[in-house]
Amino acid sequence: MRIVKWLFIGAITVISLFPFYVMIMMSTYYSENIFKGLPLIPSDFLLENLRTVFKTDFLRVYANSLTVSIGSVVLGVLTSTLIGYAVAKFQFKLRNTLNYFIIITMMVPAQVGLIGYIIEMRHMGFGNTLMPVILTWSAWSFGAFFMVQFIRDTVPGEILECARIDGASEPRIFFNIALPLIKPGIATLSTLVFLWSWNNYLLPLVTINNAKSFTLPVFISTLGIVHRTDYGARMAALAMATLPVLIVFLIGSRTFIKGITAGAVKG
């Protein structure tokens, strides 16, 4: 029984890691040599492959992806935290309405309004820029939902009340008292937005037609056409595209998994 158990866990773990391993190994090979056998032992072509990658627009694309991810994190987390704070910690007329509003908007798939969104972006002059890919995070319902729950659980109402009686202004109460308490939630949400906007493929694919504003997923998927035969370089590019996400994940893997599972276990 014990052997079966370890075989199962072991097999799944190996399967989970195998494609990563192949990707990294392949990026050390001269493209034509990859196919001579199974690329399981590192070869010596990594630097050449990296050179090939950096000859393309890779650096600018990388900067684009970073801009998008960081911009999305700032915008998405800011608006979600603000509305989360309002709904969780204030008594006002539209409070329940807003709560339902957040939950309902969470259920509408993003693709339904996609065409309208793209045309709106064109009219606003954001046609071939990074803006459409960032702005879509400005009203991120999951983030708002998460923040309502998180702030409700972590910020005691009495502290805010005390500060109010002491005459502190509302923005000061938010920034000096509430915000430090919400930090862990902000960290979780930031990891999530970073990851999802970094990996986003569909939206940049249809909103950005100009190679200047390509993000990594779109760039690498078109790289395949230009360098049809250079698998080694392509894998090196992929490995580098996976790296930041891996780092972000390994730094915050605990809070991250907690955040991603929070909605499921509670609801």
Place this chain on the structure above:
Amino acid sequence: MRTETVSKAEVRPRAVAVIWSGVKIWPYLFALPFILSYFTFHFYPLVYSFWLSLHDWNGIGAKTFVGLRNYVTLLTKDPLFIKSLYNTFVIMIMSVPLMILLGMVLAYLIFHLAKGRVFFQTVNFLPYITTPVAIGFIFSFMFDWQTGIVNAVLIKLGLMTEGYYWLQDPLMAQVIIALMIIWRNLGYFMAIYLAGMTAIPQDIYEAAKVDGSTGLHTFTRITLPMLKNITVFLIVTSIIGGLQLFDEPKLLYGGWSASTSGGPDNAALTVIWKFINDSFITGTRFGYGSALAYTLFVIIVLFSILSYRISAGKGEKS
């Protein structure tokens, strides 16, 4: 509640007045950026898309009002739409039950590990955070008929004499896409189940042990029912997400212009892929595309209600 405010008001009337004048405006101000953004970047496009779905428009010329004709054409005269819907369901049926089963078993085994729980959880979660582009390339490389690892291994083991053209077989195309989805999401399912198992109070197990329940019996009688809500959540969300499947099939069959066909015999064409094709790649039929998106929306709503009813209703009898 009321007596408290009254007593406070008696002590510091001015402070309370300040609170109330502040309370009225500030929550709205805090909520405003989100609300404004939602209406500008999400709600307006939704309405605009619906309006477009009642028109015939190629994105440049004049819009002609056609009423519901786009919807009628889609449902009655576009076999490719029905086919893409069918493909999407087939891929979901291949992947969702396996993810639930494997995810639960894996979580159960890892949960009862004495050591290395965090390690296995982290490692098995890695595929979920990988760029879909990487997954697409790695899988299309592994299953390549000439150079792929899968053929190489099968030939070396003597199970085959020559490579099989996996990616050109309609059924295998769907199986491979299902495998990609399982590979990517298994860690997520495992993490959710793990979180659920952690939330089950341990004294229930203690009590079961005292009553003589062991192993499988404890699992089916206690763990499984306690995880019901999570299973319902996973089924409903994976149906909602599965109906929007796009990244995996699209990336398995190449990038922007390499292949617009949808795999062998369109077996890999999902609804969203067809939507993207019709609206942006092979044509710019914005009106028709919007109608397609709205139809999918209705299907998603129907199936999420249906799957919720079915998966949540089962337990109510027992």
